[in-house]
Amino acid sequence: MITLDARKEKVGDLLRVSFQTQIKFFLSNTKTKAAKSVIYNYIDIFTKDVEIINLMKEYEAQTNKKLAITLPSEEVPSRDAWVNSSIIFDSRT
Numbered sequence: 001m002i003t004l005d006a007r008k009e010k011v012g013d014l015l016r017v018s019f020q021t022q023i024k025f026f027l028s029n030t031k032t033k034a035a036k037s038v039i040y041n042y043i044d045i046f047t048k049d050v051e052i053i054n055l056m057k058e059y060e061a062q063t064n065k066k067l068a069i070t071l072p073s074e075e076v077p078s079r080d081a082w083v084n085s086s087i088i089f090d091s092r093t
Helices: 004-028 032-046 050-063
Strands: none
Touching (some): 004 032, 032 050
């Protein structure tokens, strides 16, 4: 049996890519409100990384609006922090 710990990195990569693909799709179809929502969800789950920063820049260039995202500078979650996200896993299960 494959455990989550054994595949955590790969599963996280797949989730990140699916979010990024969805954001790119929304931006290419000028569905900027949907793109903005997915960007915020991505950051809540995975934090800010190079990929999302580039997509944020693309969003901001397309909309001429700055995204209001603030993260505590002293806290930088790891790329595997998504495992503890209540958005991904419901704590009731």
